[in-house]
Amino acid sequence: MNEEFERVKNELVSEKEFQKLRNQIENDFITRNQSVAGIAESLANYHMYLGNASLINTEIEKYLAVTREDLMNAAKKYYTKENRVVLYFVHDPSLLKE
Numbered sequence: 001m002n003e004e005f006e007r008v009k010n011e012l013v014s015e016k017e018f019q020k021l022r023n024q025i026e027n028d029f030i031t032r033n034q035s036v037a038g039i040a041e042s043l044a045n046y047h048m049y050l051g052n053a054s055l056i057n058t059e060i061e062k063y064l065a066v067t068r069e070d071l072m073n074a075a076k077k078y079y080t081k082e083n084r085v086v087l088y089f090v091h092d093p094s095l096l097k098e
Helices: 003-008 017-033 036-050 053-057 057-062 070-076
Strands: none
Touching: 017 036, 017 057, 017 070, 036 053, 036 070, 053 057
């Protein structure tokens, strides 16, 4: 994982991977708002959390405006050792019940 974090911090995501990510975000947005219930939930969330239900009309544009450089800069800012949580799993077979 550490190697991957360093790679994302120092190299731009490939055009192909970036396009896949954009397609996934757009697909998720459309799928979420495909039904009346989904639209109602989105509108309620925009109103409740952001105070403006009409933001539904501009949300996808904000996501699609993100660049590969933006992703790299965010990785540099947030993928730091100080922001990590490391868990160690120690398997103890004596704890397994038969």
